[in-house]
Amino acid sequence: MPAAALPSGVGPSGILVLIGMMGVGKTTVGRRLAQIYGIPFVDADAEIERAAGCTISEIFARHGENAFRAGERRVIKRLLQGPPCILATGGGAWMDAETRRLVRMHACSLWLRAPVHVLLKRVHGRGGRPLLAQGDPKEIMSRLVGLRYPVYAEADVIIDCGDETVEQGVRRVQEALSELQKPLTVPVTLASHHYDVLIGPDLISRAGAWLAPHLPQKRVVVVTDNIVAELHLPRLLNSFAETGIQADVIAVAGGEESKSLTCYAQVMTQLLELGIERGTTIVALGGGVVGDLAGFVAATALRGLPFVQIPTTLLSQVDSSVGGKTGINAPSGKNLIGAFHQPIAVLADSSALATLPRRQRIAGYAEIVKSGMISDPELFAWCEAHGADVLDGDPAALVDAVQKACVFKAAVVAADEREQAKQGGRALLNLGHTFAHALEAELGYDGRLLHGEAVSIGLHLATALSVRLGLAPVADLERVDAHLRKLAMPAGFDWFETPFSAAALLAHMSHDKKMRDGLISFVLLRGIGQAFTSRNVPMDTVRELLLDEGCSG
Ligand code: NAD
Numbered sequence: 001m002p003a004a005a006l007p008s009g010v011g012p013s014g015i016l017v018l019i020g021m022m023g024v025g026k027t028t029v030g031r032r033l034a035q036i037y038g039i040p041f042v043d044a045d046a047e048i049e050r051a052a053g054c055t056i057s058e059i060f061a062r063h064g065e066n067a068f069r070a071g072e073r074r075v076i077k078r079l080l081q082g083p084p085c086i087l088a089t090g091g092g093a094w095m096d097a098e099t100r101r102l103v104r105m106h107a108c109s110l111w112l113r114a115p116v117h118v119l120l121k122r123v124h125g126r127g128g129r130p131l132l133a134q135g136d137p138k139e140i141m142s143r144l145v146g147l148r149y150p151v152y153a154e155a156d157v158i159i160d161c162g163d164e165t166v167e168q169g170v171r172r173v174q175e176a177l178s179e180l181q182k183p184l185t186v187p188v189t190l191a192s193h194h195y196d197v198l199i200g201p202d203l204i205s206r207a208g209a210w211l212a213p214h215l216p217q218k219r220v221v222v223v224t225d226n227i228v229a230e231l232h233l234p235r236l237l238n239s240f241a242e243t244g245i246q247a248d249v250i251a252v253a254g255g256e257e258s259k260s261l262t263c264y265a266q267v268m269t270q271l272l273e274l275g276i277e278r279g280t281t282i283v284a285l286g287g288g289v290v291g292d293l294a295g296f297v298a299a300t301a302l303r304g305l306p307f308v309q310i311p312t313t314l315l316s317q318v319d320s321s322v323g324g325k326t327g328i329n330a331p332s333g334k335n336l337i338g339a340f341h342q343p344i345a346v347l348a349d350s351s352a353l354a355t356l357p358r359r360q361r362i363a364g365y366a367e368i369v370k371s372g373m374i375s376d377p378e379l380f381a382w383c384e385a386h387g388a389d390v391l392d393g394d395p396a397a398l399v400d401a402v403q404k405a406c407v408f409k410a411a412v413v414a415a416d417e418r419e420q421a422k423q424g425g426r427a428l429l430n431l432g433h434t435f436a437h438a439l440e441a442e443l444g445y446d447g448r449l450l451h452g453e454a455v456s457i458g459l460h461l462a463t464a465l466s467v468r469l470g471l472a473p474v475a476d477l478e479r480v481d482a483h484l485r486k487l488a489m490p491a492g493f494d495w496f497e498t499p500f501s502a503a504a505l506l507a508h509m510s511h512d513k514k515m516r517d518g519l520i521s522f523v524l525l526r527g528i529g530q531a532f533t534s535r536n537v538p539m540d541t542v543r544e545l546l547l548d549e550g551c552s553g
Contacts, residue, residue, distance in 0.1 A: 157180055324413070
């Protein structure tokens, strides 16, 4: 029979590394997989013995465990740079952090997991092992399992082995490999910091494995809101328990009210009462509200704690979780208290979006359209072709959309990390926001208008203002409006039953925190994909626009 192709999920190196306890069947399963995929089977222990010219027991006896691990690391590194193979490793190899790092970089890891009684039966059936002869085998095996399983759980794939035949086990491995999809990665590279945004389905269930390599200490505090906690916290906590990460939880009420000084004080007090240390990582599980609040807590507790974002709304996956802006609202305005504090990792789990109400998806989608309008006409055209799929919650379209928007945001943030550019830069991300903030402020942030809905209207108004100023072609305004309206998104004041007062909106604009020297900053367009910032917009023109759009005086 011709060999089957190695599933693409294994990655470009074509190397599959088998990990697991003695006796679990790495050699038997590995040899059979190698046969199926037509690639060599390599036993790392045999390679080490060959390289050293003596047995592993002799290496241990003569040079000790440290020297053995160093040799093992060297041999595995060499094999990982070689041709495709199925590579079985000794039970202790994966416990070495550097070996894990190398495998993660170059190969796909698969853990054959079995309970202690199955391992003991299998080892016994093969004449026992010297390690187990040093005392009570069950006690020794249980102790090793307790130490190793939380670290084995960082493998890319986990296969549970029980009493099935080798063929059944091999088939399960084949199935798992064919379904394996490594998450998409968007790198965010800043002057003094680098992190990745991982995007893909069901990342929360394996969050412990994804995050463990980045955590300074296997201890986290999850900050979430009550709604998200009910939907997604259990699988996050399971994944932390599986990988031996100690996790405490602080839950706040869902909604913008939680970005308050009062809530900040409560979360900070609870956090400090937990006796956290400098290496404890704050994990934000939720939408932009939780991300902004938890991020600001992380920025300020003990003068800065490591921080991870697990965004669960479309808005937070495409916008707020990337870029390091954190903050809370002051009685006098939104986001007025804050800090730049970059995360060490972002996990954007597309499966989490399945529970998100459509209205929230629309709000997040407006930020994607915004990204295209700023400087990525291809992204805008992609939105025109696939926007309906995104709003319908199509999983592939959501992953695509999140990736495209994160690539865009990562580039903007990398070029202007702290919004200091004189022209363009991060300030462009405020396209539509001068109008959006005025609308939100006028409605008192009471939930009638979501932030993304306000941005959607703001996109229309910013484009209309650009046309009125003779900067953008009217055809682009028609294109923006056609897209928003086709998807039943808010695109003007006709979204509301009662008219807004132009004077009230202008007053809110003049209190915007982006004001400088008394001038309001607007992001304008020369066309779709050509945004720029301006402080020279005559307020009379803005007033005329608002009146023409249906506002009262
Ligand atoms: P949100 O965090 O309030 O979430 C919206 C609602 O959806 C909440 O009730 C929440 O409990 C619920 N929810 C979250 N995930 C869910 C899921 N998977 N399934 C079901 N329900 C879920 O709002 P948001 O729109 O994500 O974020 C808005 C906030 O983000 C605003 O405060 C805004 O200022 C901020 N923001 C920050 C940045 C930044 O760069 N830091 C950028 C844009 C917006």
